[in-house]
Amino acid sequence: MELEQSRKFSVAPMMDWTDRHCRYLHRQLSSRALLFTEMVTSAALVHGDIERLLGYDDSEHPVALQLGGSDPRELALAVAICDRFGYDEINLNVGCPSDRVQSGKFGACLMAEPDLVAECLKAMRGATDTPVTVKCRIGIDDQDSETDLNRFVDAVVPTEIDALYVHARKAWLKGLSPKENRDIPPLDYDRVYRLKQRLGNFPVMINGGIKTLDECDGHLERVDGVMLGRVAYHEPMILAEVDARYFGETSEPKNLDEIEAAMTAYAERERGKGARLNQITRHMLGLANGLPGARRFRQILSVEACKPGAGPEVIAAAFAQVRGAFDSNVA
Structure with a gap:
């Protein structure tokens, strides 16, 4: 069911x-x-x-x-x-x-x-x-x-x-x-x-x-x-x-900090299995669409994540560009 x-x-x-x-x-x-x-x-x-x-x-x-x-x-x-x-x-x-x-x-x-x-x-x-x-x-x-x-x-x-x-x-x-x-x-x-x-x-x-x-x-x-x-x-x-809209869930959607924490931990774990950071971050480029700082957010995730040795700190740097705008938007 x-x-x-x-x-x-x-x-x-x-x-x-x-x-x-x-x-x-x-x-x-x-x-x-x-x-x-x-x-x-x-x-x-x-x-x-x-x-x-x-x-x-x-x-x-x-x-x-x-x-x-x-x-x-x-x-x-x-x-x-x-x-x-x-x-x-x-x-x-x-x-x-x-x-x-x-x-x-x-x-x-x-x-x-x-x-x-x-x-x-x-x-x-x-x-x-x-x-x-x-x-x-x-x-x-x-x-x-x-x-x-x-x-x-x-x-x-x-x-x-x-x-x-x-x-x-x-x-x-x-x-x-x-x-x-x-x-x-x-x-x-x-x-x-x-x-x-x-x-x-x-x-x-x-x-x-x-x-x-x-x-x-x-x-x-x-x-x-x-x-x-x-x-x-x-x-x-x-x-x-x-x-909330289709399944009647009453819990609040995950906020910026929760999304960042989840993807950072996931990236660290997957890198330990041989994944490259950009294989993960390429799917995240649209998360900040419409927010101030979104262009820099995308740039960091698409360019910096491709560099040799790039790690979860790149994700943190990208989210830092839009944190304030995202939080006020969610609020």
């Missing part, structure tokens, strides 16, 4: 962004939002460095792992590996439009093969008791009608998946880059609303172009959950409002 509640607000899986350091930061701002890993391919898990790909901090719960793949047997093996790490949910990517993903025959191109996706999901469900979900688009290329989306959904929902996350844009697999696919195809939230109405009690979460919590409120009148991507990453302080 707790996982179902957390799906009400989630942070989208984003390649090169939502790594474990990013998720640790986001967890300092919201204890209840569902966090997602970057997409990990089933082939990488079966043949690669499992600890590097799947390791995370226990504080990240609830956390979902997103898998990419199209081979049912390989996905089942990958899911069995994932189970050893205790993720709260395993999500199959049927929405990424990048050329690399297409060449591996997974991601959004799989929307053209709903029967294959169903086989993959059955294999995944057979390998775990962990909830399995799907993230997809509303369509691809010329397969962009509501009938096409319904055909896809009617193939995957009966495999006993637990929920569906729908990016409310179609993907152009030829002619648009992944970045362009996040902006150019028009949003069609109404199609997702109609899908939710059609599926009844089955959980449907909406994603794509959502920029404010007020917009989230409007979507939540029509679907079961909202998923934020780029806004949550570039404006992370938006997450500080989530627990």
